[in-house]
Amino acid sequence: MLKLFKLLSNKRLFIMLIGLILFIAVMGFTLGPRTSLSWPEKFVKDTVGFVQYIFYKPAGAIAGFFEDISNLRNLQKENEELKIALAHYTRDKARFNWIEQENARLQNDLDFTNAQKEQYNYTWKIAHVISVNDDPVNRTIVLNIGGREGVKEGMAVSSAEGLVGVVSHVSNFTSTVKLVTTMDALDPNSNGIAVTAQGKENEVFGVIETYDLSSGTFQMSRIEDPKPLAKDDLIVSSGIGGVFPRGMIIGKVLDIQVGEYGLTYTATVKPAASFTDWKELFVVFEPEAEQE
Numbered sequence: 001m002l003k004l005f006k007l008l009s010n011k012r013l014f015i016m017l018i019g020l021i022l023f024i025a026v027m028g029f030t031l032g033p034r035t036s037l038s039w040p041e042k043f044v045k046d047t048v049g050f051v052q053y054i055f056y057k058p059a060g061a062i063a064g065f066f067e068d069i070s071n072l073r074n075l076q077k078e079n080e081e082l083k084i085a086l087a088h089y090t091r092d093k094a095r096f097n098w099i100e101q102e103n104a105r106l107q108n109d110l111d112f113t114n115a116q117k118e119q120y121n122y123t124w125k126i127a128h129v130i131s132v133n134d135d136p137v138n139r140t141i142v143l144n145i146g147g148r149e150g151v152k153e154g155m156a157v158s159s160a161e162g163l164v165g166v167v168s169h170v171s172n173f174t175s176t177v178k179l180v181t182t183m184d185a186l187d188p189n190s191n192g193i194a195v196t197a198q199g200k201e202n203e204v205f206g207v208i209e210t211y212d213l214s215s216g217t218f219q220m221s222r223i224e225d226p227k228p229l230a231k232d233d234l235i236v237s238s239g240i241g242g243v244f245p246r247g248m249i250i251g252k253v254l255d256i257q258v259g260e261y262g263l264t265y266t267a268t269v270k271p272a273a274s275f276t277d278w279k280e281l282f283v284v285f286e287p288e289a290e291q292e
Contacts, residue, residue: 044287081114122245124158125149130174140168141177143281151175154243155201162249162272163193163237164281175283181211181275194240195220195250202239203228207265208235208250216271218251223265226256235269245284 127143145151147170155167157177169176180193192207206220220235233253239246251271259266 022173057078082088086237121287124282125151125285127175127281127283129281132278139179139182141165141179141278141281143175143177143283144173146171146173146175147284148172150285151283155286156244156248158248158282159273159278160282161274162263163244164242164273164275164278167283177281179273179275180208181213181271192221193244193250195235196238197229198234198236198247200228200233204233205238206235208269215268217254218269218271220253220267220269221259221264223256223259223267226267229253229256229267231255235267245286248284 095181125145127145129141131142133140143157145153150172151167153167153170156276157164157167163180165177165179167175168178192209195206195208196205203225208218208221209221210219211217212219223229231253235250235253237244237246237248237250249272251269251273254268254270256265256267
């Protein structure tokens with residue numbers, strides 16, 4: 001008994017003994033078969049979770065704060081761009097309304113017939129692409145509208161971006177479209193797509209005759225005077241020749257060079273249409289000519 005009291009009077013040895021007992025107890029809880037955590041494990045997990053909550057929540061809030069600032073800057077920039085676009089739209093709408101009213105007045109003064117007034121009043125009917133033939137020589141697509149909806153051979157087909165092709169065959173419920181990237185899609189009696197530059201209709205004249213498959217660009221040839229034409233000018237169909245309606249968007253000018261024989265000039269035009277991944281296209285209906 002005296003030895004036991006002497007042993008307990010040694011503080012270091014007493015602390016080690018208590019620690020050993022606790023260690024054995026914890027090991028017993030940990031190694032034994034159980035379905036729940038022991039109280040020491042629960043204490044450690046709760047402590048760690050509490051510390052993580054204290055540090056991580058403010059860190060997440062700070063990160064979210066800076067992300068919100070970045071989003072606000074993007075929204076402010078987008079809002080400024082939309083304001084500019086709205087201002088341009090308002091200006092252009094007023095100008096368009098004035099031109100439209102003046103045009104109507106001049107048509108009445110010159111005794112335009114109804115056919116003349118409706119000459120460029122095109123109707124666009126939406127159609128869904130139901131199949132695509134990827135043959136590079138004879139690439140075609142099939143639309144889900146046909147003769148039943150009034151589609152006819154020779155009608156132009158456009159995407160939301162620009163000219164795509166021309167209707168080559170029509171059945172009652174479907175129509176086949178040959179793409180302008182295969183130039184035989186054009187009317188056999190035509191030498192190409194007669195084009196001009198938007199806003200320079202009385203100054204620029206040319207013809208889209210070929211499509212370069214490797215570069216994915218059109219060649220606009222037979223340009224007699226290249227001075228009015230400039231890079232990034234929007235090329236549209238002029239309506240001359242009757243194959244395509246006037247004002248169909250073709251693409252933008254990339255560069256201008258001297259033609260093959262040095263007598264005329266040629267422009268490289270990047271197509272506005274992508275010619276891939278179509279879902280919907282538009283068939284362009286021209287006004288019916290009056291029967292005499």
